[in-house]
Amino acid sequence: LTCYSPYSFNLSELHRKSYADFFYSVLWKNFLETEFHFEFYQHTGKNPGNAVVTGYPGTDILTDPGYQPGNPWRNSDSRRKRIIWAPHHTIPGQGVTIDFSSFCTYADYMTEIATRYKDKIQFAFKPHPMLRNKLYRDTGWGREKTDLYFARWEEMENGQLCESEYMDLFLTSDALILDSISFIAEYLYTQKPSLFIMNDETVGERLNDFGKMAVRQHYHAFNEDEITGFIEDVVIKENDRMKKERQDFYKRYLRPPDSLSASENIFNEIRKYFE
Numbered sequence: 001l002t003c004y005s006p007y008s009f010n011l012s013e014l015h016r017k018s019y020a021d022f023f024y025s026v027l028w029k030n031f032l033e034t035e036f037h038f039e040f041y042q043h044t045g046k047n048p049g050n051a052v053v054t055g056y057p058g059t060d061i062l063t064d065p066g067y068q069p070g071n072p073w074r075n076s077d078s079r080r081k082r083i084i085w086a087p088h089h090t091i092p093g094q095g096v097t098i099d100f101s102s103f104c105t106y107a108d109y110m111t112e113i114a115t116r117y118k119d120k121i122q123f124a125f126k127p128h129p130m131l132r133n134k135l136y137r138d139t140g141w142g143r144e145k146t147d148l149y150f151a152r153w154e155e156m157e158n159g160q161l162c163e164s165e166y167m168d169l170f171l172t173s174d175a176l177i178l179d180s181i182s183f184i185a186e187y188l189y190t191q192k193p194s195l196f197i198m199n200d201e202t203v204g205e206r207l208n209d210f211g212k213m214a215v216r217q218h219y220h221a222f223n224e225d226e227i228t229g230f231i232e233d234v235v236i237k238e239n240d241r242m243k244k245e246r247q248d249f250y251k252r253y254l255r256p257p258d259s260l261s262a263s264e265n266i267f268n269e270i271r272k273y274f275e
Helices: 013-018 033-045 059-064 103-116 132-136 141-156 165-172 180-192 209-215 223-237 242-255 262-271
Strands: 029-032 052-053 081-086 121-125 160-162 175-178 194-199 219-221
Touching: 029 033, 029 262, 033 059, 033 209, 059 165, 059 180, 059 262, 081 223, 103 121, 103 141, 103 175, 103 209, 103 223, 121 141, 132 141, 141 160, 165 180, 175 180, 175 209, 175 223, 180 242, 180 262, 194 223, 209 242
Parallel strands: 029 052, 081 121, 081 175, 121 160, 175 194, 194 219
Antiparallel strands: none
């Protein structure tokens, strides 16, 4: 009996189309993130009867009131705000079907920003695990330039490189700057402000219907000035005008069913067939 829970929160148009794959048709149970994903699956999956809405277990820690996060931040100065920058791996020229990454456009600018706000902000550079190897193969970057860039974040007084688990990082941060896909939904569980960097005007077309709704819960930036504006106004001055909207979105769409964690819902679904 084969069960499946997704590796990442399904938000792109490609993920929705994949529901028609043979893999999903032979599952005993397919545990889905939200009612929206259930509706997608009913229309596109070849075995819609195996779908169960449980919530997304990857974010259970973020909503566990009993969980005490560790401190993954190098500098514990409470006067500094803590911002995560999480660039995606879909850089141009790497044969990707859908591109979201704006890393090559803003890589130098983000280190400049970190230097500019060294007394006010601690930055965590949290690249997608696949980004480093893709930069190694990129003609404009290569191994040496990539390793030097990653090391630069480690060496900055108010910077750090994070390439491992990120739940504690999320929980102890003040804001996120991103262009990655699953984080569009995952960071919303913290209900903290976030800025999605748009690498062009058509990013929304690469998301499924739920992804389009989720990305609207983030602030957006199309250029350097808008990134700076988010840092100055929303993070430093704490003028977070979207806070109520994010809270409502979490309650309506992201909170797992039955006031339980997604993991508990999955466990209970399996257990009832063996009692």
